[in-house]
Amino acid sequence: MEQKIILTVDVVLFTLVEGGLQVLLLKRTHEPYMDQLALPGGYIHAETDVDSRAGARRVLKEKTGLVSPYLEQLYSFSGGARDPRGWSVSIAYYALVDSTVLIEQGPTACTLLPVDDLPQLPFDHNRIIAFAVERLRNKSAYSALPCYLLPPAFTLTELQKTYEMVIGNKLDKSAFRRKLNDLDFLEPVAEVRTGVHRPAQLYRIRPTRNLVLFDRLISK
């Protein structure tokens, strides 16, 4: 006995700015909750989307113009209470982008809000974001995930600050660099970042296929 069930994808797009971790929200253009801020999302198109991941990629591209270097399925949220139209499923994804790319190539009418200070959002989008933040924080503590919040080349200090912003505590410089060195997933590029003081070596992620996972948490 099949029901008329609503199937959507929603994307939690993270970026890092000075203030910390932020999430992208768009004004809804249709009912329900027209004109309210919400996660970019949309119906699955069974004719064109080969799977939900392709649907999430399409929705993100259509609504924001962005192609994220990292896009991972988060969780599926479902039930009769989360959408006024009826029993629904949202297959939620999360994505990470560098904030300069977001500002240059992103949508003109988007809102970035800090993840720890969000207004009440439609549907169960607060819950979806909370879920995504928890996943991002957990996974950042034992993986190379925070690299995707930075531009393709970055200094070790920038990477350390990124880890600190995401996981929420200070790290020791020496231990952090030792760990990166042991894990060996970065490689220097032929440039340095110059500033007012000693220039810093730029690094990029080694061109491996998969996200690098650590066997311990990055620090306490």
Added chain:
Amino acid sequence: MEQKIILTVDVVLFTLVEGGLQVLLLKRTHEPYMDQLALPGGYIHAETDVDSRAGARRVLKEKTGLVSPYLEQLYSFSGGARDPRGWSVSIAYYALVDSTVLIEQGPTACTLLPVDDLPQLPFDHNRIIAFAVERLRNKSAYSALPCYLLPPAFTLTELQKTYEMVIGNKLDKSAFRRKLNDLDFLEPVAEVRTGVHRPAQLYRIRPTRNLVLFDRLISK
């Protein structure tokens, strides 16, 4: 533009027997793939299931008679190619049960097969099981998850054997017990397991709400 999309839940039910980790399969009673072995699964019932988790619990109960002490959403598998009836979504869950409970209370006509030696199954069920095995192995290395493969009270040696079977390598007895002692998520019960030699203290999981996670992997 909504499509007629098929929404199902499938449950990967693990148990541990002498031979190692096994998964429960049932003979299908409907087309497609009638009479073939497959994961227990079924349509979401929008009228009665409050969400997909409730649907998974119901399907497991209906098809096997079992109520699992651990049931976690695994991943959602979707697309136009996985089911001959059309574009479909399966929200997959995995569950762990003690094998004695499974044998006593489980279905009469079920098949248990070792996870590393499965025949070709219908739909993308081989992929779903591979996904579940990977999740179980990963999570077992940094959590109390394997406890749910044992009866409510167990000896430390039994628990160690369980970890070894799931994660696939030998552990050191002394280090294992030190770790358990430090983490403090077990408590002794007022019984011992008697056998032909020195009796062993029985333990149970402390009545906490959540799965206990470690900050390091259990061993190498």
Added chain:
DNA sequence: GTAATAGTGTCTCTCAGACAGTATGTC
């Protein structure tokens, strides 16, 4: 007593955290 398993003590090596030190740029 022996056999077999339950359970503990201790040494070593690795690694994280703390922190001081050196290096290299701008001004």
Added chain:
DNA sequence: GACATACTGTCTGAGAGACACTATTAC
């Protein structure tokens, strides 16, 4: 030269792995 930031070296303490040791039961 001063200063700020990049980067490295070293000490220490916590915990994992190895392994030998003691404890308690059945026979």
